[in-house]
Each structure stands twice: as structure tokens, then as C-alpha cells.
Amino acid sequence: MSNRSRTQIAIIGAGPAGLLLGQLLHVYGIETVILERKSRDYVLGRIRAGVLEQGTVGLLDEAGVAARLHSQGIVHHGIELVFGGARHRIDMKEATGKAVTIYGQTEVTRDLMDARDKAGLTTVYEAEGVSLHDLDGDRPRVRYTEAGVTHEVACDFIAGCDGSHGISRQSVSPAAITTFARTYPFGWLGILSETPPVAPELIYANHARGFALCSMRSYTRSRYYIQCAADDRVDDWTDDRFWDELKRRIDQEAIDHLVTGPSIEKSIAPLRSFVAEPMRFGRLFLAGDAAHIVPPTGAKGLNLAASDVHYLARALREYYAEKSSAGIDDYSRRALTRVWKAERFSWWMTSILHRFPDTDAFSARIQIAELNYLVGSRAAATALSENYVGPPF
């Protein structure tokens, strides 16, 4: 072995989960090394989530990385629902006293990377062939290759924050894991454009031609999505075809205000629900997409990664500061309780807003009835709002 080193926590993956965990643990005085398979620029180039729950913002505050978020993020107090050609607002602030903040995942990632650099903490990008060893003993180890040289990091614990296709979950015997999954029979075609948002808040549309979402990343950058066939390819969709289809699914006021422009990113995301239980295996903890996936309808993926990290960081602080294993022993149960709430909400939002292959006239009417109930009942609007702004950690 060419290079051996030691740290307290080896973190696999420099997505939001791994970077936020690293930063919080740094604040708590716990040492970490992060191993990331891709380059820094590749990680920063991935266009993904953009809606942050208040709890996530609080955690970024605690990690000391929220200055830019507070100056550039856009606070939203409500969302709009379009169905039957009309638009209705859900006032989340009135219902819950809470709000969400629009700030792109790429920006969260950049702030966390910058803070890690400033603190002089170790992140190995383009770490190849990461492998996990001795998860059941007291001295787990992680191996990787960098520029042809093999390295070994000994540690107390490993945090598997390496997303749904990472190595961490795959390193556990399949017999030790129970998985729960649902694949939805459609995808989301998304485009990012340098155009002002069509409305001050997000618009979620239920339409006979399929779901649409008008979202944003800033006052000058918009993100739009339309439900598409699961086997559609990005090349099938010119920008003009996308804008025409979006206009068919939104209300007249939105059509009148829509500013179109060339896409600067265009991609299709499959929709999937997935949970792996438990989230701890000996000295390995899973956090974020490594343990669970939600369809993006409820804007929960990044926020769930943050809540996992909240539980895990506190549990590890308790372990080192108080010599207590109570927090780490309870991590999986606590995280999964919140995960399943978000899984339910994301599944439900997906169910009421999309056209499924078996959506017949009856189920389309039931969707409209449910949406009418949401906008007409304070109790129903509160239930949606509580979930959208995020249950407490």
C-alpha cells in the first residue's frame, strides 16, 4: 500500500449530503476526508434541485455557509396550482408560519466547496475505484486510487453519501438490506433558460396532456418541466417544441407572461421512489440519495439529504463529545421516520398532478376534486403546506 492515512469520518461523495456533513462535522471539531469520484467542475455542472426547506436553510446557517444564500436566495411564501384552466394560490406562510427558499443545488454545492477549501479540509476529487472494508469491525478502511497511486484511509466511521448509484450501499450484503421501490411510467423533461420567471412563485399544473412545472433558480434564470414519456429522448425535443407543449398545459395569464429563450440545459429525469432500510450497517451510515430517492414533485430530494445529515452529524458529535452511542444507534430509525413522510408526500403530489397510463375519466375527475379540496379547505391546504415547507427535523 503506497499511502496510508487516518481520519475520524471518511465521507464517500461530494454531493450536498457529503459536503454538508463534512462542514457540520468541521464546525463540531470532527475530522473528515471526502472522496469524490468525479471532478469538482463535473459536480458543479449538475443541474438539479432548487427549493430549500426552512430547516435546510437553518442547517446551512449552522454550517456557516449561508451568506450568499441569504443575499441571493428568493423566499417564497406560497405555491400556485393550475387545474381546469384556472390558477389558485396556496399560502404556505399563512398556514404554517414557514417559507421555502429558492436557491440552486449547484449554488449550495459551490458554497460548501468554497468553505471546505477555506478551512483547508481534504477533498479528493477524481478518486477512482473507491472500496469500503471492515465495516463490521472497529477499524473500517476506505481505499481508492488517485493518479495511479493507491491510498488507504483508516477511520472510525464511513458516511456513504454517494448517491443512488454509489459504492456504499453496494458494499453491504444484499441480505442485510430491504428495499422498497416504485418506478413511475413517465419522466420529467426539464429546461433551464436565461429568462425571467413567468410568475413570482412556482406553478404546478395538472393538465389532460400531462403535468407541468414553472420553477426558477433566480430572477433571471428559469427552470421549466413537462411530464414526458418514459422512453422520450432529449433529442426528440427542440426548444420550440418544449415551449409549445408547456404553453398548452399552463393558464392564460402564465402564457401571456412567459418569456421563452434558448435552453442552456435540457435533460430528462426518470421518476422513482426508493428506500433502502436500514441506513446503518456496522460502521457505515448511508445518507441522502444513497439510501432513498423521491420523485421531484414534492421538492424533497435535497432536503431529505439535509435532514439525514442533521441526524447523523448530531449523533457523531454525541459519540465523540459525550462518549455515547445512543445517537448513532438511533440514526437509522430517526432518519427513516422522516424519509417515509417525504416519500408519502412526494408520491401523493405525483399522484394528483400527473397523467398515468391508467388515468381514465373517473380518476381525472378525482384528481380535480382533490385539487379543488386543497384550494378550498384550510385544513387540506395546511396539510400540503406543512409537508412542502418540511416537517421539523
Ligand SMILES: Cc1cc2nc3c(=O)[nH]c(=O)nc-3n(C[C@H](O)[C@H](O)[C@H](O)COP(=O)(O)OP(=O)(O)OC[C@H]3O[C@@H](n4cnc5c(N)ncnc54)[C@H](O)[C@@H]3O)c2cc1C
Ligand atoms: C437529474 C436529477 C434531477 C433532480 N432534480 C431535482 C429537483 O428538481 N428537485 C429536488 O428536490 N431534487 C432533485 N433531484 C434530487 C436531488 O438532486 C438529490 O436528492 C440530491 O442531489 C441528493 O444529494 P446527495 O448528496 O445525497 O447525492 P448526489 O447529489 O447524487 O451526490 C452523490 C455524490 O457521490 C459521488 N459518487 C457516486 N459514486 C461514487 C463512488 N463510487 N465513489 C466516490 N464518489 C461517488 C457522485 O459523483 C456525487 O457527486 C434530482 C436528481 C437528479 C439525479
